[in-house]
Amino acid sequence: MFQRRLLHTIKYAKQPQLYLHESITFTKVSFSKDPNKIHIGEVPSSSDLSKVNIEPSKFMENSKFKDILHKTIAKNIYDDQSYVIEAINYRGSFMPIGDEKVIQEYMNQRPELPNTMGFVHVDNDGIMEKGTYEVNDTYTLCNVDGIIKLPETMLEHLLKAL
Template identity: 30%
Template sequence: RAVRSSCVGSVVGVHVRSNFSVAASNEGNAYPYELKWYSYSCGWLKSEEKDPTSFRENEKFIDELHAIIANHCQEDPELQLKAQNQGEGWVHVADKRKKVFPGRIPDPEDIFGSVSIENGEIIKDSYQRNHTHRLLTRDGPFKLPKHYLQSLDKKE
């Protein structure tokens, strides 16, 4: 039985944002709960504890998520603005689960990946996945920037 939340709340001990649900899992006794986002399986939980270290991420989902980001980051208006302002170097595709103040860099677990920029423009095919990003932290599940949500909606 799934529990769905349309606002920030708490389900199975983790903060849940809209379109996340927790349901019984088919992963056996070790991971009896599944964290779902829309129709996607993000991963599995061992228990009802609040500790995200009991969460096993779904690698297939993560790979698909990063493919979407890599394929659509050049058209991301927020990323384009960061690139124009910075000019050279790297800019991050940041998770929106926590507010980041201007001039600050998000925590590593809140950075999906980075893109290279030159002359204020995103370099094609430069997206580099950040392997320290976590789908679930003590601050709750990931929150994808709006631009990429539209791309996922088209896939479903």
């Protein structure tokens, strides 16, 4: 006779946009409540899912997720009102597109490079130029500042893409 282990899903207490999906060998970290959707990455399993702590040293990124993330940003960034407004401050340069692991203390403060998902070119009138999103290869989903957190509008687009 064999034992059957019930697998379950909970919200991650330290980042409420995320869900933890229990598995036999690892815990999937996801923006989706559905454990079958593409996950952000994974951490080793724990006997108590509520005690899982996502740390950079234990977190394994899912490259498929990163591809979807960047495609979603590249497609939707130009119509996201929060970025449209912010672009005015980056006339004639590249605007960093940061996640929200760290909330910036003042206007025009650039996110640290590991928290910058990519860059968009802004013209001299303060308008993002479509098709100019460039991926930041040094971006990490999970680092000493925490795990990825997205603006709500971008999260909605991402959930549709997953």
